[in-house]
Amino acid sequence: MIVVSNASPLLALAQADSLHVLKALFGRVLIPAAVFRETVDQCxxxxxxxxxxxxxxxxxAVATPTITHSFSRNLGQGEQGVLALALERRADLLLMDDKKARNEAAALGLQCAFTTDVLRLAEQRGIIASVAEIVAGLREARIYLPFGAGQHRGSH
Structure with missing residues (x-):
């Protein structure tokens, strides 16, 4: 499975000390150089x-897309890199929370998951004990995640 991630899922999972979830679920995750800059060099x-x-x-793994693509929405360098890399590598899944970038991905026929979707899957597979605990901890750190399909704000 080819998975490409944007910065926000990495930053949220790093804050929650839960990056291991990505390795347990997907084995390997690709990010473009722009996301590496956002999450490591400029963090x-x-x-x-x-x-x-x-x-x-x-x-x-940090990978640089070799294709250039014009997107219909005004996106940041990280989002553009994620989408270009996903198109080039024919990614099975994109990890991103940004609504505008997700809309662009959908228009391109790419499958996306919210950070909360990843956490919910990790909970179902017994990788983490509680999505609610992680989301609550992130809220305390003033990191607010959008809720994925089937989730409601009141349930956490």
């Missing part, structure tokens, strides 16, 4: 930066 939170760098040394 203002040292703990997140260290955790993501460590994951890059282990199971996250």
């Amino acid at each position: 203002p939170v040292p703990a997140q930066q260290r955790r993501i760098q460590s994951a890059c040394d282990d199971f996250i």
